[in-house]
Amino acid sequence: MTFSLLARDPETGAIGGAAATGSLCVGGWVLRGALSGGMSASQGKAPSTFWGEDVLARMAEGQGADAAVNAVVAADRGRAQRQLAALPPAGPGAAFTGDDNTPAMAQRLFDGGVAAGNMLADSAVIEALVAGFLDASGSFSQRLLAALKAADAAGSDSRGLQSAALLVLSPAHAPLTLRVDHAGAPLTALDDLLTRATSGPYADWAAQVPCLDDPERTYAG
Numbered sequence: 001m002t003f004s005l006l007a008r009d010p011e012t013g014a015i016g017g018a019a020a021t022g023s024l025c026v027g028g029w030v031l032r033g034a035l036s037g038g039m040s041a042s043q044g045k046a047p048s049t050f051w052g053e054d055v056l057a058r059m060a061e062g063q064g065a066d067a068a069v070n071a072v073v074a075a076d077r078g079r080a081q082r083q084l085a086a087l088p089p090a091g092p093g094a095a096f097t098g099d100d101n102t103p104a105m106a107q108r109l110f111d112g113g114v115a116a117g118n119m120l121a122d123s124a125v126i127e128a129l130v131a132g133f134l135d136a137s138g139s140f141s142q143r144l145l146a147a148l149k150a151a152d153a154a155g156s157d158s159r160g161l162q163s164a165a166l167l168v169l170s171p172a173h174a175p176l177t178l179r180v181d182h183a184g185a186p187l188t189a190l191d192d193l194l195t196r197a198t199s200g201p202y203a204d205w206a207a208q209v210p211c212l213d214d215p216e217r218t219y220a221g
Helices: 026-030 049-060 065-074 124-134 140-153 186-197 200-206
Strands: 002-009 014-021 031-034 038-043 083-087 094-097 106-110 113-118 163-170 173-180
Touching: 002 026, 002 038, 002 083, 002 124, 002 140, 014 026, 014 031, 014 038, 014 140, 026 031, 026 038, 026 163, 026 173, 031 049, 031 163, 038 049, 038 113, 049 065, 049 083, 065 083, 065 094, 083 113, 094 106, 094 113, 106 124, 113 124, 124 140, 140 163, 140 186, 163 186, 173 186, 186 200
Parallel strands: none
Antiparallel strands: 002 014, 002 113, 014 163, 031 038, 038 083, 083 094, 106 113, 163 173
C-alpha cells in the first residue's frame, strides 16, 4: 500500500528517502535513516517498524544490505505480509517483498538506490519512480520529490494518495524530515512544505544548527 525510494547523493554525501501511500502517516510508518547505517523503508500489508530499525543497526555494524535484509526477514514468521528496502552508506541496496502483500508489487535496485512498492496500480509505477529520480534536476530533496510525482503520474497507489514524506540526512546540515500525514493532494502539500523548509528565514535558521560536520554550531541570528 506504499511506494518508496531510497537514494544517495554522491555530490553532497547525503542519503535520503521518499515515500507516499493511500493511507495515513507514511513518514512515521515507513522511512528510517541514520548516517551511520543508511536508509530503510519498511512497508506492506502489515508493516514492521522493527524491520526498518533492525536493518539499519545491522548495516551500521558493517553488514551489507543484502545480508542485513536477509537476516531481518528470516527471523520474522510474518514476513510474507511485509516489504523492506535498505540502502547502506556505501555499496548496493537490497529489497524483499513478501508474497502475501497486495498486488501489484515490485522492487528495483539501481546504482546508488533502491525502490519498492505494493498495492500499486501497476508494477510499472516503480520503474517510473526510479526514472523520475534519475531524470530530475535540482537539489537532492527536489529530485526525491520528483520521483514521487512521476510514480503518481504513472498510476500511483491503486487507491490514490493520502500521505507523503521526505527524509534527507547529511553530514553538512541538520536532518530534513518532512511529513504530510493526511491531505487530499499530499504531493502538492509536500512540495509546498519543501519550498518553505529550504528557503527564507526557516532555512537560514536551520543552516546554523548543529550537524555532524559541526556538532557545536550555534545560531548567530
